[in-house]
Amino acid sequence: MSYNEKIKKVVRLIKESKKTLALTGAGISTESGIPDYRSPGTGLWEKHDPARTASLSALRKDPARFYNYNLDRWTAYSHAQPNAAHYALARLEKMGLLVGVITQNIDSLHVRAGATRVWEVHGHLRTCHCMECRESYGFDQLVYSIRNGTNPPRCVKCGGILRPDVVLFEDRMNEDFYQATQVISGCQLMLVVGSSLTVYPVAGLPGVAREIVIINRTPTPYDEEAAVVIHDSAGQVFRDIMVELGEPLP
Template sequence: MQYNEKIQKIAQLIRESKKTLALTGAGISTESGIPDYRSPGTGLWEKHDPVKTASLSALRRDPAQFYALNLERWTAYGNARPNVAHYALARLEKMGLLLGVITQNIDSLHVRAGSTRVWEVHGHLRTCHCMDCRKTYPFDFLVARFRQGENPPACTACSGILRPDVVLFEDRMNEDFFQATQVISGCQLLIVVGSSLTVYPVAGLPGVARQLVIINRTPTPWDEEATVVVNSSAGQVLRDVMAELGEVIPADYGT
């Protein structure tokens, strides 16, 4: 299929589906200025071994180094703004054409774009908690303590080490993931946006959907199973799909 035919087909699938979900990965946020993790030549994990820098054992072994390596990168996410792709998915939900978004991202951009049903299967950076007493704090509290020279940031109640509410390497999956595995049951159409579909267990979710659309700049292991594959910009593709559905989203929407 040519590009325009693919756009028309995706719009048709969305119209006809009675239960549609989106599954998003780092590629949907690159257009908001957030680097992805696995793209050849540019992926973050080509520069840093995640098991050594962003794992539960790394946090426990040397929490000061863990924060020195990761915190500034995470706080930069707070300056990012949702892009057209995020707004398109939020609009699809409001139109009743999308049940919700399952996301691997921790940047909260779907929430900021207005999506109300979001399953953040790798957690988020809005809160943190004490590893000892489990007291919860806003993530900004952790950042403020770090920038005041406290590394690692500590709990004010028991002096335990604080950790962000994200799923680190070696962590068990969070409650959102288990909810997502239930929500996706009976899914007629899954729209994958910006995910390499290589990180399990999330990469197994497409197998539950009856039909699959993949929008990603590079090939994925699920491409042969998909009804439509578009290797292009998530923002461009979703803006064109929305136009096909009669909804105009300007390229600079939300900026």
């Protein structure tokens, strides 16, 4: 099947489906300048062991070191801009062709692109909270504290250490994940975008859908089961999908 035939088939599946959801991973944001985790040669986890740098035990053992490693990377996300794939998914939601987006990403790019139904199953970097009293703060408060010499950042109420509202290694899954497992019931079509589908439990979600479309630069364990597989740029693929739908992106 040619690339153009694949685009036409994806559009037909979207139009025919009565319940479509998207599942997105780090690969959708690489075109926004955010590196992914597992790409050969460039993936973050090839260079650093996440169990030592991005885990709950790493935060508890040496919180200052935890922030020294992670903070610059996290604050860089705030400068990234949504790309065509993010905007296309938001447009599909507004058109009534997409129920919403389940994302593994913590970069908030779906929200910034205008999507309103987003389940951020690994959390986000818009807020943080105290590990002792659970008081909530904007993530900017955490950044401001560290930049002004207070590392680790502390709660102004009780002095406890602040942590971002992301799911770290060794954390339990958050409420958005459990909501996502409910909302996918009856899913007829899942658009998997930029995910290697190797991180569980999220990688098990496509198995619930009747049909799967995979848009990812590298192969995934679900490729043989998918109705359509496109190993290409997510941004370009979604630009072409929107053109085929008669709703080209700006």
